Amino acid sequence: MSKSPSAKPPARRADHEYMVPADHYLLRLFMAGNGANSQKALTNLRSLCEERLAGRYTIETVDVVQDFEAAVKNNILVTPALILVAPLPRVVVLGNLSDLPMVLAALRVSEADS
Numbered sequence: 001m002s003k004s005p006s007a008k009p010p011a012r013r014a015d016h017e018y019m020v021p022a023d024h025y026l027l028r029l030f031m032a033g034n035g036a037n038s039q040k041a042l043t044n045l046r047s048l049c050e051e052r053l054a055g056r057y058t059i060e061t062v063d064v065v066q067d068f069e070a071a072v073k074n075n076i077l078v079t080p081a082l083i084l085v086a087p088l089p090r091v092v093v094l095g096n097l098s099d100l101p102m103v104l105a106a107l108r109v110s111e112a113d114s
Contacts, residue, residue, distance in 0.1 A: 008111060011107045023063065023087075024057065024071070024083075024086065024087040025049070025056060025057040025058070025086065025087070026085060026086040026105075026110075027045065027049070027057060027058070027059050027082060027085065028060045028061075029045055029059060029060070029062070029081070029082050030070075030074070030076045030080060030082075031041060031061055031062065031063055031080050032079040032080070035079075035108060037079075037080055037095075038079060038080045039096075041097045042078075042080075044097040044098055044100075044103075045059060045082065046102060048100065048104070052109050053109065060085075062075050062088050063075075072101075076092075078094055080096060081093070082094075082103075084106070091107065093107070095113060
């Protein structure tokens with residue numbers, strides 16, 4: 001699992017979930033190697049986060065080719081798949097994240113956030 005840089009990494013609890021401030025987004029993107037859809041999803045996610053969540057997000061990427069066990073543990077059967085780990089409730093978004101209004105709604109990010 002790799003992480004993108006953010007202002008401050010979240011702390012882990014004993015159950016390996018994260019404790020994050022209420023306005024911080026922890027996003028976990030499951031990808032299949034360097035496939036076109038996976039790369040498109042990562043590009044779209046980074047763009048969305050920079051535009052709407054600047055300084056309030058952490059992106060973790062998981063390559064299921066290298067870490068299949070993480071996909072199984074998180075019940076991921078299709079890639080690319082994005083999990084909103086925090087804030088709760090957990091949400092899973094499938095696909096390359098190109099439908100911006102749908103992704104924003106799923107992540108509970110308003111059009112006014114930036």
